[in-house]
Amino acid sequence: MGKYSTTFKNSLSVFIQYRLNIGLILVSHVVSLSGLIFLWLSVYASGQQLQGYKLEQILVYYVFVALLTAGIGDGPGTGFDIVDDINQGEITNYLLKPYSYLRYRFLYLCGSICINMVFVLPLTCIGAYVMRHAFTFPSAMGWVIFIITVFIAILFEFLMYAIASLSSFWVTRGSHFIYATILITSLFDGSLIPLDLFPAWAYRLMSYLPFQFIIYTPIQAFLGKIHNPIPLLFIAILWLVVLFLILQLLWRKGVKKTEGVGR
Amino acid sequence: MSKYIRLYKIFLKVNFMKGMAYRGNFLFGCVLTLFESAISFITITVIYQHIQTIAGWSYYDALVLSGIAMITNSVGWLLYRGGLSDLDKIINRGDFDWMLIKPVDIQFLSTINRIDIEDTSRSIIGLYILGYGLHESHLFNHLWYTLPLFIVIFLFGQIVLYSVFLTFKTITFKSIQGWATNGIAYRFQQLARYPTDIYKGIVRVIYTYMLPLVFVATVPAKVLTGKFTWQLCVGSLVAAILSFVISRAIWKFAVKKYSSASS
Numbered sequence: 001m002g003k004y005s006t007t008f009k010n011s012l013s014v015f016i017q018y019r020l021n022i023g024l025i026l027v028s029h030v031v032s033l034s035g036l037i038f039l040w041l042s043v044y045a046s047g048q049q050l051q052g053y054k055l056e057q058i059l060v061y062y063v064f065v066a067l068l069t070a071g072i073g074d075g076p077g078t079g080f081d082i083v084d085d086i087n088q089g090e091i092t093n094y095l096l097k098p099y100s101y102l103r104y105r106f107l108y109l110c111g112s113i114c115i116n117m118v119f120v121l122p123l124t125c126i127g128a129y130v131m132r133h134a135f136t137f138p139s140a141m142g143w144v145i146f147i148i149t150v151f152i153a154i155l156f157e158f159l160m161y162a163i164a165s166l167s168s169f170w171v172t173r174g175s176h177f178i179y180a181t182i183l184i185t186s187l188f189d190g191s192l193i194p195l196d197l198f199p200a201w202a203y204r205l206m207s208y209l210p211f212q213f214i215i216y217t218p219i220q221a222f223l224g225k226i227h228n229p230i231p232l233l234f235i236a237i238l239w240l241v242v243l244f245l246i247l248q249l250l251w252r253k254g255v256k257k258t259e260g261v262g263r
Numbered sequence: 264m265s266k267y268i269r270l271y272k273i274f275l276k277v278n279f280m281k282g283m284a285y286r287g288n289f290l291f292g293c294v295l296t297l298f299e300s301a302i303s304f305i306t307i308t309v310i311y312q313h314i315q316t317i318a319g320w321s322y323y324d325a326l327v328l329s330g331i332a333m334i335t336n337s338v339g340w341l342l343y344r345g346g347l348s349d350l351d352k353i354i355n356r357g358d359f360d361w362m363l364i365k366p367v368d369i370q371f372l373s374t375i376n377r378i379d380i381e382d383t384s385r386s387i388i389g390l391y392i393l394g395y396g397l398h399e400s401h402l403f404n405h406l407w408y409t410l411p412l413f414i415v416i417f418l419f420g421q422i423v424l425y426s427v428f429l430t431f432k433t434i435t436f437k438s439i440q441g442w443a444t445n446g447i448a449y450r451f452q453q454l455a456r457y458p459t460d461i462y463k464g465i466v467r468v469i470y471t472y473m474l475p476l477v478f479v480a481t482v483p484a485k486v487l488t489g490k491f492t493w494q495l496c497v498g499s500l501v502a503a504i505l506s507f508v509i510s511r512a513i514w515k516f517a518v519k520k521y522s523s524a525s526s
Contacts, residue, residue: 024434024443032450034466035457039317042461048314173288179295183302192306197313 007104011111019115026070026119033066052196056134057223063127064219065191071120072154074112078105079161079178086168092260102251106158113154138224145229149218152236156213159243160185166247169254190216210239270367271375275341278378292381300333300388303456318460323396325458328484330393332456335420335480337386339452343425345377348445351435360523370429370514397487405489413486416496419503420479426506427451427474433517455480475502 037059044055053061082105085091094101128137138146164181168174186192188211195206195216206212213236220226282289307329311322320328336344350373353359362372397403431444431451451474459470459477470476478499485491 020438021443025446028443028446028450031447032453035454035461038461038463038466039457041463042318043314046316046318048316050313171288172285173291176288176291176295180291180298183295183299187302187305192302193309198309199312 003099004103004107007107008111011108012115014111016115022115022119026123029066029070033062036062036065050194050197053194056131058194060131060135060223061194061219064222065215067120067124068150068153068215068218069191071116072113072150072157074109074116075157075161076178076182077112078109078158079165079181080175081105081108082162082165083168083174083178086165086174086254086258087172089260091258095255095258095260102162102247105162109158110154136224138222142221142224145226146218146221148229148233149213149221152233152240153214153218155240156210156236156243159240159247160210160214163243163247163250166250166254169250169257185211185214188212189214190219194219208235210236210243213239267368267371270371274375275378275380278345279380282380289381292379293384296382296385297387300385303329303333304388304392318458320458320460321400323399324484324488326392326396327400327402327487328458328480329456330389330391330396331417331484331487332452332480333389334386334393335417335424335455336452337383337389338421339424339428340379340382340385342378342421343374343428344382344448345379346374347428347432347448349377350432351444354435357523359521363518369518370511374425374429393487400488402488406487409487409489412491412496413483416478416486416491416499417483419499420483422503423475423478423499423506424452424455426503426510429510430513433513436517436521451476452479458484475506478502 040055040058040062043050044058049055050058085094085101091101094104160181161178164177165174167177171177188195188206188209190212191214195212196203198206217226217232217236221229226232282292304326307322307325310317311325315321317325350359353362353373353376359373362376363369365372397406402409428448431448434444454470454476459467459481462470482491482495482499485495
């Protein structure tokens, strides 16, 4: 286990080294958030309202979209790193060592999430303090469900992008599969608009898909809209098992196919 | 000038040949950018199922705006987005030193170094929803006088956007690992999808005078929808000239201070 804790520490060092980038990424999320906040302020100021969302709820929704994306949304980065390792043959170095590459990548992602949180959490606390009178915070149970759903979101983030990146074993530009995952996820995870605003048939379909667990479900937990988490957790665990099995299968087939010529 | 046009044509041809070397990947890339634009269309449609207007912009006005934002994105990838996105990699690999010794303006060379032709497919949906929005608003009859003005204002918007991107990317000279600046540029461009009329107070001042987002898509859309004023058109011209001059000065200063990164 020691070797994996070293991976985690290395990941922390790398991300601290490039802290300017983390700062810049946070700025980019603030830029993005500013547009959405003003958009919805403008809509509600004109007397219109989204079904099921008060102004403060929709604002909190998009603030959390930004926080979750900035905090735990490093899945695409992990995916691109795996694509590079496979394309450039670096993967061979890992295969020769008594070391699980996928576990290494997961811990590397966890390291980046920890560093992101160092930047994101103070902003969250300031935001929570500012909005303390305008918004009802979750109950103790609500917090527990929220934290569990965030951990589940991290697992989905890793599994989806790792699966997409393993396409590099078979195609020249596996990065296209990462982009495809980013696009599909952005539509179905609730980061563009809350999923319950879609037509009822689409929302019903999306509630059986795994993408909702990355953004939509944690925010719904925070907003206190999840009253019975058991069916949701059941769907999440089922998808986690399916995705884990797909990842293992693709990894085994990919490694069998790979050739470490010149390494 | 003719030398630079000829060079651009050569780079376009080479990038097209590079794309065609892997036709499947090229087509997949086209499909992905098409899908990305389709997601924007779906998002706007779903939002407008719950509200009537956003800051005075109806659904069809929003389609015109969004269509222009998509075309802006396509043109950006054909002219400067790819090259500027790769600037940090070019500096890191030491290729920038190699480019400095070429008998061509280094800003021009860095800008057109990579041209993503597959991104033009974004304009297919962009043109469709632009045309649909104009048709449903009965604005086709006015195109004989709005279209020429629109083309001019659109080009001013491109100059503004290019200047902002270039200014962001000069951070790379300082931080070397400045890949996160791409995120800021991407999210800044994403903001162009929203009408800048939603902004109030200091943010409105910033997006009008400091980072003149208003001229990227909102003013061109206002020209096509007949909501423009001549002050806005003159403002576009002034913003284009000023932003280009300032970004050029910042670029020159950054290049002057640059010391080799790796070679």
